[in-house]
Amino acid sequence: MVKDALCNCQKVRYIGLTINLYRLQSEDILLKQLKAGNTLAFSSLYHRYSARIYHFALSIVKSPALAEDVTHDVFVKLWENADKIDLALSFQSYLFTITRNHILNLLKRAGRSTLIVDEIMRYTAVISDDPSQILQRKQAHDLLEVAVETLPEQRRKIYQLCKNEGFTYKEVAEQLGISPSTVNSQMVKAIKSVQDFLLLSGALSVIIYVWPFL
Known part of the structure; x- marks a missing residue:
């Protein structure tokens, strides 16, 4: 039992060390690994950019819940289209373009969804003064x-x-x-x-x- 516990601790420590090493990798290397389907490279890029994407979305949609949804959907799209990333272009610009387009689609849906409208207005009303x-x-x-x-x-x-x-x-x-x-x-x-x-x-x-x- 103790031996198994120690083994599990070593595995967790190894995984944590591996993730930290990935986070130290250059963006170019991470993008190449992401294109190859590497989940740790994806996690590292998420760690680097998710907060920026969230705050960008929040500045527009106002609602924290909608901003979280946008952030989640942007990174799902990134993973699903990883093989299409152009390494010659700015990854940050690419990521924010995905975010902008997703927000545009969200706004289009707002015209047909009272739930989205209510969520947005709940937060815009708070700062109306x-x-x-x-x-x-x-x-x-x-x-x-x-x-x-x-x-x-x-x-x-x-x-x-x-x-x-x-x-x-x-x-x-x-x-x-x-x-x-x-x-x-x-x-x-x-x-x-x-x-x-x-x-x-x-x-x-x-x-x-x-x-x-x-």
């Missing part, structure tokens, strides 16, 4: 107005009547002399166009304030 957050919200709504102005005239009018003035699709249809199904179709296209405009603007930290209200 912060001067920097007040400025960001103003910038967000200014950006939203610019996005709406890019819509074709009738689509813009339908969007403004529904979103800004609170008319139902049926009421808008009666006002404009068109069918409710046309109003619905135009609203779907308008919301997609506005979302695409916001995403292409790249102002993620600003977009998060208006996205749930589109």
Whole structure:
């Protein structure tokens, strides 16, 4: 029994020493090993970058739970696509690009998921009196107005009547002399166009304030 316990301690000590040695390896070596499917190399890269990815995600999505989910999903994607890593390019830039794209997809899903919206708003509300957050919200709504102005005239009018003035699709249809199904179709296209405009603007930290209200 004692012999087995000592053996296990030696194994744990050996594994710990091995992990520490991997953490001392240069990034180029770790990436080559990662491409070959080495799990210890992956763990070392996770140890180096996970906190940075988490804080980057948190600065945008605000919710710690969502930031943790983003971080987890980014490293799952990294592992699944390890063989595609280009060693000639900056790994840090590659990792943050994955993170940015994942957050963009999260924001797209927010338009269809009240759970994501509620989680985001739970944390943005907490800091609503912060001067920097007040400025960001103003910038967000200014950006939203610019996005709406890019819509074709009738689509813009339908969007403004529904979103800004609170008319139902049926009421808008009666006002404009068109069918409710046309109003619905135009609203779907308008919301997609506005979302695409916001995403292409790249102002993620600003977009998060208006996205749930589109």
